[in-house]
Amino acid sequence: MQLTEDNLAIIHDRLVDQADATAFLAAFDTLQEMLLDHLHRVFPQQRTEDCEDIVAEMLTNYFNNPAQFDPAKSRLDAYLRMAVSGDMKNLLEKEKRIKEKVPFNLDQLEENGVADQALTRNNDQDRFVEDQALANALTQPRFEALLDKLNASDQAVVQLMIGSERQTARYAEVLGIAQQPIEEQRQIVKRAKDRLTKWLKRQLMLDGF
Amino acid sequence: MGFNTMNSLLKKMVERLSDSPVFLAYRLKQYALRTGKNWDAIASELSVSPDQLGRLALCRPPRSETKLFILDVHSIAEAIPMPVTVLANFLRQQDMLRSYDSDSTSQIAARDRDDHLE
Numbered sequence: 469m470q471l472t473e474d475n476l477a478i479i480h481d482r483l484v485d486q487a488d489a490t491a492f493l494a495a496f497d498t499l500q501e502m503l504l505d506h507l508h509r510v511f512p513q514q515r516t517e518d519c520e521d522i523v524a525e526m527l528t529n530y531f532n533n534p535a536q537f538d539p540a541k542s543r544l545d546a547y548l549r550m551a552v553s554g555d556m557k558n559l560l561e562k563e564k565r566i567k568e569k570v571p572f573n574l575d576q577l578e579e580n581g582v583a584d585q586a587l588t589r590n591n592d593q594d595r596f597v598e599d600q601a602l603a604n605a606l607t608q609p610r611f612e613a614l615l616d617k618l619n620a621s622d623q624a625v626v627q628l629m630i631g632s633e634r635q636t637a638r639y640a641e642v643l644g645i646a647q648q649p650i651e652e653q654r655q656i657v658k659r660a661k662d663r664l665t666k667w668l669k670r671q672l673m674l675d676g677f
Numbered sequence: 678m679g680f681n682t683m684n685s686l687l688k689k690m691v692e693r694l695s696d697s698p699v700f701l702a703y704r705l706k707q708y709a710l711r712t713g714k715n716w717d718a719i720a721s722e723l724s725v726s727p728d729q730l731g732r733l734a735l736c737r738p739p740r741s742e743t744k745l746f747i748l749d750v751h752s753i754a755e756a757i758p759m760p761v762t763v764l765a766n767f768l769r770q771q772d773m774l775r776s777y778d779s780d781s782t783s784q785i786a787a788r789d790r791d792d793h794l795e
Binding site for chain 2: 486487488489490491492493494496500504517520521523524525527528531532
């Protein structure tokens with residue numbers, strides 16, 4: 469379908485009409501390529517996956533609530549292009565802030581379970597917001613203040629997690645369980661890491677990040 | 678749902694829409710959970726490609742009244758494209774299973790209530 473003003477108006481009307489079984493599919497077919505092309509053109513350095521995430525999020529929001537667009541104010545394609553551009557700019561700004569503020573590698577923290585599934589996440593957007601907030605919260609002084617609240621062995625466990633330590637033996641050593649059977653060590657270490665991960669996230673949440 | 682072979686943007690859309698009953702993505706997810714089948718297996722069962730199944734997921738469930746159901750199923754089948762009878766049978770089967778689940782739950786709840794009163 470051509471992106472004429474009439475066709476775009478038809479697409480929008482079909483979405484608003486709740487009886488049309490194929491309205492979403494028709495809108496997806498018509499709009500997705502235009503939006504991806506737009507993002508690739510305006511942000512040529514950006515990864516395709518990021519562009520797709522933004523287009524998917526925007527179309528999902530629009531499909532779930534088509535009334536958010538007011539045809540009297542603008543054309544649908546202009547509205548959606550502006551929306552995805554805005555989302556991409558926000559993403560780039562957030563990524564920039566993460567690089568500036570985070571003393572550790574957030575991916576490394578996630579590998580060790582700090583950004584685990586302890587909190588309910590409704591969708592990818594929530595997860596992104598949450599990770600962003602976590603990243604902003606983990607400045608060095610704040611992290612050290614949190615560590616001070618823990619006992620010595622828990623502090624040591626967190627330091628090992630931050631250092632990407634993977635060997636159970638190292639954790640068993642600082643937890644004082646090195647003499648126990650290896651399977652028990654694994655279970656105790658896993659519980660300790662899960663507990664500390666959740667505690668750390670809870671503390672950051674309570675601090676209002 | 679294990680749909681690694683699908684177009685990536687379509688996949689992202691299906692993932693996002695599969696929690697909303699407004700879309701067939703939701704029913705397909707429920708079916709996958711109920712049967713333990715992955716995306717490719719469901720596509721094969723419906724005689725469509727994984728991408729076509731993704732397109733189906735973006736449609737709204739047909740209206741339940743018989744004439745409107747037929748109208749909507751034809752319109753969906755044409756848009757995917759896929760055989761009308763396969764789609765109609767699949768959707769009817771899902772409706773029946775859902776109403777069976779719902780009836781069973783009601784009956785169990787009623788029986789529990791009766792047992793409690795006795």
